[in-house]
Amino acid sequence: MKEELLEVSDLKTHFPIQKGILKRNTGFVKAVDGVSFKLAKGETLGIVGESGCGKSTTGRSILRLINPTSGSVKYKGKEVTSLSKGELLKLRKEMQIVFQDPYASLNPRITIASILEEALSTHSIGKDKKERREIVLQLLEKVGLNRQLANRYPHEFSGGQRQRIGIARAIAVNPTLIIADEPVSALDVSIQAQILNLFQDLQEQMGLTYIFIAHDLSVVKHISDKIGVMYLGRMVEYASKDDLFSNPSHPYTQALMSAVPVPNPLMKKERISLKGDVPNPAAPPSGCTFHTRCNACMEVCKTIKPKDIVISPGHVVSCHLYDSAYN
Numbered sequence: 001m002k003e004e005l006l007e008v009s010d011l012k013t014h015f016p017i018q019k020g021i022l023k024r025n026t027g028f029v030k031a032v033d034g035v036s037f038k039l040a041k042g043e044t045l046g047i048v049g050e051s052g053c054g055k056s057t058t059g060r061s062i063l064r065l066i067n068p069t070s071g072s073v074k075y076k077g078k079e080v081t082s083l084s085k086g087e088l089l090k091l092r093k094e095m096q097i098v099f100q101d102p103y104a105s106l107n108p109r110i111t112i113a114s115i116l117e118e119a120l121s122t123h124s125i126g127k128d129k130k131e132r133r134e135i136v137l138q139l140l141e142k143v144g145l146n147r148q149l150a151n152r153y154p155h156e157f158s159g160g161q162r163q164r165i166g167i168a169r170a171i172a173v174n175p176t177l178i179i180a181d182e183p184v185s186a187l188d189v190s191i192q193a194q195i196l197n198l199f200q201d202l203q204e205q206m207g208l209t210y211i212f213i214a215h216d217l218s219v220v221k222h223i224s225d226k227i228g229v230m231y232l233g234r235m236v237e238y239a240s241k242d243d244l245f246s247n248p249s250h251p252y253t254q255a256l257m258s259a260v261p262v263p264n265p266l267m268k269k270e271r272i273s274l275k276g277d278v279p280n281p282a283a284p285p286s287g288c289t290f291h292t293r294c295n296a297c298m299e300v301c302k303t304i305k306p307k308d309i310v311i312s313p314g315h316v317v318s319c320h321l322y323d324s325a326y327n
């Protein structure tokens with residue numbers, strides 16, 4: 001049996017909405033509103049959903065780059081939400097993040113060697129500058145960059161190369177878990193495939209565990225073991241990749257799935273279009289958060305929040321269509 005690494009239970013992150021000069025609190029944006037999942041060591045969880053559904057906030061709350069409002073995040077059995085600053089710094093060595101836009105997160109004034117050396121010295125890796133430089137050169141090779149590029153600045157690299165540097169920085173401290181927040185969204189499709197392959201190679205070599213955040217299912221399809229489909233701060237469907245693709249059950253997953261291109265041009269797929277925009281997480285609908293956009297929901301959705309229904313082992317759907325109480 002695989003060793004369990006991460007257990008997230010009923011995670012909520014609500015941001016206060018402050019208005020006026022006095023910054024009066026007028027409500028909350030429920031960016032993450034009850035997310036739960038388990039992840040074993042070496043596995044990849046793909047989190048997908050439209051812009052604003054709470055994917056990044058989920059990732060950042062797990063790492064405590066944002067303090068969650070409530071819920072539990074257990075990493076190797078230890079509660080992350082109650083760690084002190086010192087304990088958190090130690091944990092950061094094990095949990096790293098790769099951002100969508102590495103350029104924005106790479107200091108433009110220092111060379112990439114210095115950027116990587118900084119990551120190493122923060123966590124006291126390498127006994128002196130010489131040893132750290134050697135580790136940096138090995139890291140560059142590990143992510144497919146020539147070691148002769150070490151003294152160049154971030155602007156001298158292409159988008160794909162910059163993402164390789166972002167990945168090098170994340171793996172520099174030899175982490176166990178990497179949260180990759182839309183790491184290929186800003187790249188051309190051909191480059192996307194190369195970066196996805198790099199993530200997979202590194203996972204094999206280093207036994208990494210990933211939470212891989214993306215807008216669409218086609219990006220996470222190949223890399224994920226499990227997939228969570230997020231909508232308005234909740235996971236509306238959570239399953240192994242195989243179960244999700246063979247039996248997409250929530251109407252939202254079905255709509256996302258219909259947008260995934262099929263390689264066979266003879267196979268025609270009907271695109272399911274969703275009605276309207278994603279509702280505002282600051283004022284979500286009172287019943288099922290999805291009913292305003294769904295073609296299949298019943299009247300009951302307008303008033304009652306759906307429960308999480310286990311439709312087969314490990315396959316959970318949050319929709320009235322699967323709740324025997326309403327069918």
Ligand SMILES: Nc1ncnc2c1ncn2[C@@H]1O[C@H](COP(=O)(O)OP(=O)(O)OP(=O)(O)O)[C@@H](O)[C@H]1O
Pocket residue numbers: 015016029030031049050051052053054055056057058281
């Ligand atoms: N610091 C913050 N203060 C207030 N609201 C926030 C904050 N961060 C995020 N939000 C809001 O929380 C909601 C979820 O945002 P989040 O960035 O997690 O979504 P996302 O699914 O990652 O979207 P994207 O793909 O566009 O990054 C959005 O409505 C966003 O405006």
